[in-house]
Each structure stands twice: as C-alpha cells, then as structure tokens.
Amino acid sequence: MVDGITRADITGAALVLLTNGGLHALAMRRIAAELDVQQSALYWHFDNKQQLLAAVADLVVARVEATNARKWQNRILGLGSRLRDELLRYPDGAELVATAIAFRLGAGRPHQLFTAELTRAGMGDDDARVAASVFVHFVVGYTTDEQQHHQAAELGAIDRLDVATGRFDQGLRLIVAGAEAQIATLDAT
C-alpha cells in the first residue's frame, strides 16, 4: 500500500485549488477531497487552517529572487515588480500573503530579500529592516488592492477600470528616493 499524505502533498493540492478558485476554494473539506482523505486528516499535519495557509503563502513567494542589476536602486525596483508578478500569478495571491505576513506565520522571504539589498546599499541592519517593511507593505498592499479590484471587475461588480497601472512603479520609486536620502545622510556623517 502507498504511504500516507505529507505536508507537501497538502500545500501542493491547496496551491492547485488556489490557482483554480482563489481563496474561496481553499476550504479544508475541498483540500481533503483533492487528496482523497477525510478533512480531519489535515489536522494531524497542521494545527489549523491558518498554519496551512501560511505554508501555501511560502510557496507563492518561493520563486521571488534578487535581480543582478548593477545599481541597488534598480535591484530594489526589480525585486518589487518581481514580487508583484508572483502575487498576481494566483487569484487572491496578494491577500493570502498579506494575511500570512500579518500573522508572522510565513512569507518572510520578501522582507529578507529587501533587507539584504538595502544593507548591501549601505544601510545599517536596523534601518534596512524598517525600509524593507515599507517596501513590502507597499507592494503587498498595492497588489492586494489591484487584484481585488480586478477580480471584482471580472464579476461585473465594478465597471470602470482604474488606470492604476504605472502607479506601482511611481510608488516604488518614491520609497527608493526616501532610502537614497537616508543613505546619503549616513555617508555624509
């Protein structure tokens, strides 16, 4: 007989359901059905649904990676748009990651990547972490809005299509300018 179910099986099945039906489809019963298992079986592998969703959020941000641009400003911009792209790959991807981050349960990867870039740019560890959280909050928050609004429009709940595109880069550049100013005052000391 075959082995039992693993955590990877569960999060994998959940990711498939997320892809096809969004957060709405991520019900314990549905995930269990996808694996031909009783819903209570999932609770042997995860304490609760929130922990399971956090593990799925980790998968969503797993492919976010640093770029190899020469200027740190461009690496930050690349990281931001790469993160946005990955969140947009799945319906409700941004909201899922936002919740996981809020509960400190997963999806720490974006924050780590931004922090690394900012320390390389010359910031102290502490300042880099603060700046990284500004970037992450903006990217995840902006993308959540964008995705939510886009999905609502598809359902016909909203008709006017916002001209929100392009505004993402503008916002990122504003924060980069703030980081530049802070690094400049550090160098002046």
Added chain:
Amino acid sequence: MVDGITRADITGAALVLLTNGGLHALAMRRIAAELDVQQSALYWHFDNKQQLLAAVADLVVARVEATNARKWQNRILGLGSRLRDELLRYPDGAELVATAIAFRLGAGRPHQLFTAELTRAGMGDDDARVAASVFVHFVVGYTTDEQQHHQAAELGAIDRLDVATGRFDQGLRLIVAGAEAQIATLDAT
C-alpha cells in the same frame, strides 16, 4: 409602534460588537440579534456583508483629522500616527479598514487627507495621489501586522514580543524623505 431599523443602527450595533469581540463577532446573525431583528432583515439595508463592513470601516476612520502643524512634513507624520491610533481603538480595526480599502468600498478618507496635505506641500494631483497611497498602505499594513501580532500574543499563541514600536515613525519618515526629494526636483525645474 416604533420605526424600523436604519443603516446607522446597523453599523452602530456592528461597531459595538467589533469593540467587544473583534472581526470574529461581526456575524450577520449577531448583528441582527443585537437589534432584535432577523438576520435576513439586514439584507434589505445592505446588499451583502462586505458592504456592511465597508460602512463600519467608514466609522472607524471617521475621526481621523488633519493636524495644524506648520511644516507639511509634521502634518503628514501627525496624520499617519493619528490614523494608526484610530485603527488601534478597535480589535481588528486595521484589518477591517484594509479589506474595505482593497475592495474600494469605503475608508477613502485617509487617502483623501494624505492627498490634500501633499498637494498643499507642492505636489501635482497625480503624484500626490500616488504618494498618499504609499502612506496609507504603510500605515494600514504596519498597523494590521502590529495588531494581529499583539492579539496573537494575548492568546498565548506567540511569546516573544517584537520590538516593533518606534519602527512605525521611522517608516513614516522614510516615505516623507521620498516625498521631500520628489518635491525638491519639481521645484528645481
């Protein structure tokens, strides 16, 4: 006999429930029970729960107001911490507002207030709106994390207490620096 129930009655009762039990207590059945009404009665006043929650989110941010500091930088900082304070007044206040903003269903007040300050500071309407969204995403995102984490710690789900306090102002100042830089380049033109 007394008149029927109004939308204000409903959002008022919901705000009481939010205060006492957080987002978890904001169930249609519970709100209806608070008003001695059947749950289906609420659907005559609101299309769905999401619309109702958006109206409650409007109440949460209703008392956010501009400060009268002389420098626009300080007015922005004051607006940010004032918004955070109001979100922290209710359990899950930040998450409620974040969701309403994402669905473009309410809580537009913070964005309007930030935009107004930034145009007064010398930004164009378009740039001011983008910068305002950076501020709002940071304040709401940061406060959601903070509140979520705080509530999890109260339930014993998390033991270590993050040293996140003070980081809020640092983050706000970083964005202000970015706005300053942008206004400076405008003035130079």
Added chain:
DNA sequence: ACCTGAACACCGTTCAAGT
C-alpha cells in the same frame, strides 16, 4: 417599504475509535 420564518449550502475544529 420593511421585516419574518425557514430553508439552502456551506464552513473550521474536535475526538473517540480504528489500523
């Protein structure tokens, strides 16, 4: 115009019991 009563189609979580 405004609300009731009742149903429909779902949820997350627990827990004794099985193998």
Added chain:
DNA sequence: ACCTGAACACCGTTCAAGT
C-alpha cells in the same frame, strides 16, 4: 504514526410570505 467517521457549533445568502 496516521487516518476515519461522525458530530458540534457555527457561517452568509435567498426568498416566499406577511404587514
């Protein structure tokens, strides 16, 4: 160690019918 079966305590939404 890993899962079943069944229950518990909930949800949001709809809709005919009442007044």
